[in-house]
Amino acid sequence: MSDTHEETLTPVTRQPPPPKPKLTAREARRRRRKSRRRGEEILGWILVPIIVFGVWWGVNAGFEFFGTTPGTVWDQLLQVKKQLEKKA
Numbered sequence: 854m855s856d857t858h859e860e861t862l863t864p865v866t867r868q869p870p871p872p873k874p875k876l877t878a879r880e881a882r883r884r885r886r887k888s889r890r891r892g893e894e895i896l897g898w899i900l901v902p903i904i905v906f907g908v909w910w911g912v913n914a915g916f917e918f919f920g921t922t923p924g925t926v927w928d929q930l931l932q933v934k935k936q937l938e939k940k941a
Contacts, residue, residue, distance in 0.1 A: 876884070916922060 916926070
């Protein structure tokens with residue numbers, strides 16, 4: 854028997870999907886918290902590098918504004934420490 858000699862297909866009656874059970878207050882709150890945590894994680898992965906870069910850029914801009922380097926500032930702090938130790 855070939856495809857052309859087969860009988861016509863009869864339509865299948867579709868049954869509607871069963872209704873979803875209503876969430877309890879605890880389950881709804883748990884889902885909201887989970888989605889909020891996920892959003893905070895994504896936001897953290899974006900904002901933390903931006904904040905770190907901004908602080909790094911600000912410190913470098915401050916050193917450049919005053920015409921110094923971190924090494925020079927560190928050496929001067931050590932000199933101040935030695936002077937304070939001599940007085941004590």
